[in-house]
Amino acid sequence: MEVLVAFGFKVYFPENHSALIGARKIADDYIPVANAVGYSPEICSYLTSDIGAYLRNETPLKDAYGVSSIPKPDVLAVNTNQCRDLYEWFSFFGRRFDAPVFSIHPPKYLDEVEEHHVDDVAVQYEDMIARLEKMTGERLDEAKLKEAVALSLEATELWKGFLDTAVHVPSPLTFFDGTIHMAPIVVMRGLQIAVDYYKQLKAEMDERLENGIAAVDDERFRIYWEGMPVWGRLRKLSEQFVDLRACLVASTYCNSWIFDDMMPDDPIRSMALAYTKVFVNRSEPAKERYILDEIKRFKADGIIFHDARTCPANSNASYGMPARMMEDHGIPTLTLDGDLNDLRCWSDEQATTNIEAFIEQLEER
Numbered sequence: 001m002e003v004l005v006a007f008g009f010k011v012y013f014p015e016n017h018s019a020l021i022g023a024r025k026i027a028d029d030y031i032p033v034a035n036a037v038g039y040s041p042e043i044c045s046y047l048t049s050d051i052g053a054y055l056r057n058e059t060p061l062k063d064a065y066g067v068s069s070i071p072k073p074d075v076l077a078v079n080t081n082q083c084r085d086l087y088e089w090f091s092f093f094g095r096r097f098d099a100p101v102f103s104i105h106p107p108k109y110l111d112e113v114e115e116h117h118v119d120d121v122a123v124q125y126e127d128m129i130a131r132l133e134k135m136t137g138e139r140l141d142e143a144k145l146k147e148a149v150a151l152s153l154e155a156t157e158l159w160k161g162f163l164d165t166a167v168h169v170p171s172p173l174t175f176f177d178g179t180i181h182m183a184p185i186v187v188m189r190g191l192q193i194a195v196d197y198y199k200q201l202k203a204e205m206d207e208r209l210e211n212g213i214a215a216v217d218d219e220r221f222r223i224y225w226e227g228m229p230v231w232g233r234l235r236k237l238s239e240q241f242v243d244l245r246a247c248l249v250a251s252t253y254c255n256s257w258i259f260d261d262m263m264p265d266d267p268i269r270s271m272a273l274a275y276t277k278v279f280v281n282r283s284e285p286a287k288e289r290y291i292l293d294e295i296k297r298f299k300a301d302g303i304i305f306h307d308a309r310t311c312p313a314n315s316n317a318s319y320g321m322p323a324r325m326m327e328d329h330g331i332p333t334l335t336l337d338g339d340l341n342d343l344r345c346w347s348d349e350q351a352t353t354n355i356e357a358f359i360e361q362l363e364e365r
């Protein structure tokens with residue numbers, strides 16, 4: 001993001017477009033369209049909903065903003081710090097629009113991010129910059145890159161400040177608020193507008209804290225959400241937790257956009273570190289340590305793991321973590337089977353019953 005902003009590109013995020021498709025509950029119209037041209041129903045449903053919408057020549061941006069189609073890219077830039085699917089997704093659009101795809105492939109499953117990992121990724125950044133310079137015919141303006149990184153850092157610190165207000169008991173926000181307010185930190189990093197947005201939001205949260213306003217009236221339980229949101233069920237789930245007087249106080253997902261390793265004076269190496277260090281790119285023990293720290297910090301009573309069928313990369317219930325959290329650390333856990341966008345993988349009845357049973361289990365403790 002910061003490199004593209006420094007070059008003066010307007011940056012568009014297909015992931016955000018997919019989340020919008022999911023939240024509007026229209027992904028099921030599009031996923032089969034992508035399946036029909038060979039993209040498996042088992043792969044990322046962000047990818048299949050977005051490609052399906054493109055093939056149908058439809059976009060929710062039309063209703064929301066009067067924008068009739070996604071923009072035609074001059075270049076696609078992708079970092080596979082999350083998964084392969086993102087690269088395949090961007091490559092589809094690269095072929096469609098006859099635009100180059102520039103990619104960064106950091107080392108994966110890291111327990112600690114070491115100097116040689118950062119060296120590797122920093123070299124890839126230099127290479128991407130050289131390709132962009134050749135493509136645009138312009139040299140990268142280092143001052144602009146530093147400025148973009150400084151603005152990213154400021155926005156990320158404000159975003160963290162917003163999320164951290166949930167440390168307070170009762171919490172003034174829920175995970176569901178986070179899923180909405182995260183948009184600027186995802187798509188507007190490196191821009192002043194993201195900083196302005198979070199300054200205003202943080203001030204509002206501080207006011208809520210001062211006045212003792214809770215997100216969930218009479219908060220009884222505090223829960224950590226691990227994994228992707230179920231975009232088409234934000235309201236339904238949020239209302240169920242309010243009824244149960246349980247607050248989802250924190251999540252790995254919203255925290256994943258805290259990039260506080262950015263350093264404006266060392267933009268390339270600090271970006272390499274920040275974007276390689278992301279939770280999803282780490283080893284299972286590193287992820288476990290991170291979640292345990294967060295559970296303690298946010299005083300959470302239990303963890304809900306969302307096992308998203310089409311996003312194994314960002315689901316952490318498959319390698320024994322829920323069982324270890326319970327057996328080794330005494331933390332109650334619930335695993336919900338579902339998906340980020342493909343609601344055919346989600347059962348309202350099953351989720352409702354399982355969440356109720358989980359809250360009863362917390363009551364008994």
Ligand code: SF4
Pocket residue numbers: 044045046047082083084085086310311312313314340
């Ligand atoms: S991390 Fe998951 S949701 Fe994101 S692009 Fe990869 S598979 Fe899709």
